[in-house]
Amino acid sequence: MIGRSLATRHALLPWINFFRSLSPIAWIxxxxxxxxxxxxxxIFIIFIAVFFQIALATSAAVATVPKIYYRVAEDMGLSDADILFHITLPAIMPQLVTALRVAIGVAWMVVVAAEMIAVRSGLGYLIVDARNGLRMDLVVCGMITIGAIGIGLDILFSRLTKIPSVRWGFDR
Structure with a gap:
């Protein structure tokens, strides 16, 4: 809705940008x-970290869909659901997957930071606990594990770009 309606975009984008600019850690x-x-x-912190980024990217992607697509769909009598699933989503899928790929990296960093502060388990907690015990070997091990998992998540999401509906519009 934000991407298709100029009035809604002008009303909501300042708020989305405001909340997107706030550090998720400040919400702890x-x-x-x-x-x-x-x-x-x-979970709340992760949601805050990625929601506004994805909303902004989705809005921008929807705004780039040529208006003629929507006019033709409406002339053909397509329902709003049909327009969403057969016009909008296929048109924005490449940008949406890219936004999700960036968001998963941000979410992973926020998970680790939240574990350092708000929970009693996980890699973030392990790093803080090891730091407090002056166990730099465990700190480095935790950091390497975090990096390896981050690379694995990125590889997983990059494979989404191989799906034909996501590759739409790209030469590979």
Whole structure:
């Protein structure tokens, strides 16, 4: 809706950009107060970290879909659901997958940071606990593990670009 409606875009994009600019880590005190300690605040922080990025990227992608596509679809009597699934999503899929690929990297960094503060397990907690015990070998091991998992997630998401509906519009 933000991508197709200029008025909605002008009304909502300043708010999306405002919240996108806030560090997800700044939300940790609120997340702990609202959800307690454990997984729920970490999930909230991850959501905050990626939602506004994905919303902005999706809005920008939808705004680039040629308006003639929508006019033809409406002239043919397609429903809003048909327009979404047969016009909009295929047209924005390459940009959407790229946005999700960036978002998964951000989410992974935020998971580790949230584990350092709001939970009692995970790689982030391991690094903080090892640092407190002056176990730099465990800190480095944790960092290498985080990097390896990050590379694995990126490879997994990059394989999404091999799906024919995602490759639309690209020469490979």
């Amino acid at each position: 005190p609120f997340a702990i107060i609202w959800f307690g300690v454990g997984d729920p605040p970490a």
